[in-house]
Amino acid sequence: MPRPIHAEISLEALKNNLSVMRKAAGQAKIWSVIKANAYGHGIEHVYPGLQKTDGFALLDLDEAVRLRELGWQGPILLLEGFFTPDDLALIDRYALTTAVHSFWQLAAIADVRLQRPVNIYLKVNTGMNRLGFAPERLHAAWLEASANPNIGEITLMTHFARADEPSGINEPMALINRLCHDMRLPRCLANSAATLWHPKAHADWVRPGIVLYGASPTGQHQDIARTGLQPVMSLRSELIAVQSLSAGSRVGYGGRYAASRAHQIGIVACGYADGYPRHAPGGTPVIVDGRETVTVGTVSMDMLAVDLSPCPAARPGSPVELWGSQLPVDRVANASQTLGYELLSALAPRVSIRTV
Numbered sequence: 001m002p003r004p005i006h007a008e009i010s011l012e013a014l015k016n017n018l019s020v021m022r023k024a025a026g027q028a029k030i031w032s033v034i035k036a037n038a039y040g041h042g043i044e045h046v047y048p049g050l051q052k053t054d055g056f057a058l059l060d061l062d063e064a065v066r067l068r069e070l071g072w073q074g075p076i077l078l079l080e081g082f083f084t085p086d087d088l089a090l091i092d093r094y095a096l097t098t099a100v101h102s103f104w105q106l107a108a109i110a111d112v113r114l115q116r117p118v119n120i121y122l123k124v125n126t127g128m129n130r131l132g133f134a135p136e137r138l139h140a141a142w143l144e145a146s147a148n149p150n151i152g153e154i155t156l157m158t159h160f161a162r163a164d165e166p167s168g169i170n171e172p173m174a175l176i177n178r179l180c181h182d183m184r185l186p187r188c189l190a191n192s193a194a195t196l197w198h199p200k201a202h203a204d205w206v207r208p209g210i211v212l213y214g215a216s217p218t219g220q221h222q223d224i225a226r227t228g229l230q231p232v233m234s235l236r237s238e239l240i241a242v243q244s245l246s247a248g249s250r251v252g253y254g255g256r257y258a259a260s261r262a263h264q265i266g267i268v269a270c271g272y273a274d275g276y277p278r279h280a281p282g283g284t285p286v287i288v289d290g291r292e293t294v295t296v297g298t299v300s301m302d303m304l305a306v307d308l309s310p311c312p313a314a315r316p317g318s319p320v321e322l323w324g325s326q327l328p329v330d331r332v333a334n335a336s337q338t339l340g341y342e343l344l345s346a347l348a349p350r351v352s353i354r355t356v
């Protein structure tokens with residue numbers, strides 16, 4: 001029998017989240033962001049739940065090809081564009097839309113023979129300082145793109161650095177409005193946070209990622225608690241042993257937990273090699289046998305320990321939810337000083353995924 005750990009992907013939750021975001025986005029069309037293998041959920045697994053999207057946005061050419069092979073005939077956007085001029089052959093063959101963030105990419109598109117013009121997302125850097133044309137070069141980039149017969153539709157794109165803050169998009173929006181008043185380009189600006197909380201950034205297309213999976217862009221579950229978004233991934237396992245501790249007994253590597261009284265702990269088949277954060281401290285929430293309890297001691301590669309005091313009926317074989325429908329991933333991430341983004345996308349390949 002395989003280890004009793006698996007991740008469950010709820011297609012109903014995905015469908016629900018897409019429709020929540022559709023309402024939030026108003027008239028804007030939706031690129032469902034499925035980069036990083038759909039934030040750890042698996043492109044093949046989320047695809048059936050996101051059929052009503054307007055397009056899929058991702059990073060890797062091989063992810064785009066996988067999506068076409070699944071049967072998706074609609075738009076696909078490469079969020080970081082292409083990495084070498086050779087990539088243009090596949091972009092052309094699979095009719096992909098590509099971000100363009102640098103002049104070398106414009107030159108590469110001018111130099112290649114294509115079956116049809118390629119649609120591009122011209123990316124401007126509005127303060128993130130990762131990818132994008134410097135604001136003062138945007139006009140020149142747009143002129144060059146407009147004169148290039150290999151380029152079809154041009155859409156303006158930016159990525160906000162602080163859309164999770166109440167006034168976090170004010171400066172970038174002012175910059176875009178100043179730079180682009182004479183360009184008359186469709187716009188695609190908003191990630192999850194801007195789609196939820198900054199309607200003035202909705203424009204023509206939005207690009208939500210994390211919210212489709214039911215986690216919060218801020219890392220705080222309470223910020224999405226009333227939106228109707230639902231957790232998509234439930235990481236489930238079982239107790240594989242129970243230990244009775246006496247007062248003073250220690251647990252796990254380094255003996256970091258010392259029992260202050262006699263009580264029982266359970267050993268869960270889940271460790272950091274499954275994607276559970278090794279730095280999750282004792283006290284991180286976990287659901288055992290349907291009840292919330294906490295982890296104790298250091299997370300090992302394949303196991304972790306939980307306090308069974310709130311669930312005295314738990315036995316080997318009792319179900320454990322590490323995060324998911326009963327325990328928002330944001331709460332586990334919070335305890336571990338990270339974000340749901342990291343926990344979900346770090347699900348290890350050895351964990352099997354099932355859709356429900």
Ligand SMILES: Cc1ncc(COP(=O)(O)O)c(C=O)c1O
Nearest residue numbers: 033079159191192207208209210
């Ligand atoms: C360019 C771009 N657009 C959209 C997204 C989606 O972001 P989020 O998951 O916060 O909605 C990302 C993710 O980092 C991104 O890099």
